[in-house]
Amino acid sequence: MAVLPEAAPKTIPGIAVSLGLFAADALAKYLIDHTVPKNKTWLLVEQTLQGQQRTSVFELNTDHELKVSVNGAQLKQVDLYVTERQIKVVIPPGTTAKVAVTDAKGGSSVAVRGTVPGDLDGSQDLDTGKTFQADPPEARAADIRVKRIGIDIGPELINGATAAEFTGTGEPTLSACMSIPAASWTSKLQGWHWPGGDKDSAWCVKTNAGHYGLAVPKVTSAFWAGPTSDFGAISYLLWAQPGLAAATATPVPEAENNRC
DSSP: OEBBBBBBOBTTTTEEEEEEEEEEHHHHHHHHHHOOTTOOOOEEEEETTTTEEEEEEEEEOOOOEEEEEEEEOOOOOHHHHHTTTTEEOOOTTOOOEEEEEETTTTTTEEEEEEOOTTTTTSSSOOOTTOOOOSSSSSGGOOOOOOSSSSSSSSEOOOOTEEEOOOOOOSOOHHHHHHHHHHGGGGGGGOOOOSSSSOOTTEEEEOOOOOOEEEEEEEOOSOOSOOGGGTTEEEEEEEEEETTOOOOOOOOOOOHHHHHH
């Protein structure tokens, strides 16, 4: 949900239904006269419009505990819930913000884990892990390629896939990545350098299928005794989200259970 300095956020059909834009006194009366319906949650977005405090109230079609992030920073639960099933987000005056809301319990389940090798010869689809040689027509499904020769070496996002450096505090989450402003997303892994980045480097990624994930360098030291394909390699995951189900847990073998 985009929040602009002098415009109230818009309804998201089927997800966030607007209940109105309220001044402070009108909001207080509304919250007294109305209760949150069963299986719903209200999201209150407070901002300053033309010098006046105004709050947009949206009804979300869930009663689950939620995570909320603003411009890549996840808000603490203790600061978030005004009361049960009422969430309030305060946007500072003159600020452009992107607010993302996800399920607190299921919002960070992992659907895909993979690696983009540093010696990749061609391109790779992050959603499926499938690689393509050169650039055949089917490679339009690919999200990333690795340039190995020339000045500007390293990974590059292609076919509409993008990445944004994660600079927030704490652990990167689906909610945090979804809330990073559009202007921060590019076709490059900003700050990447051979053999892959610093130990704290992390990038939110968005595949050309619209799925969000996280990428980190597999190697952060020039002194590496492992496979050469690990130099410049990217380890990544994609979170479970619509169109991308969580991975099935691998059962522990009976022998391992007995040993434990």
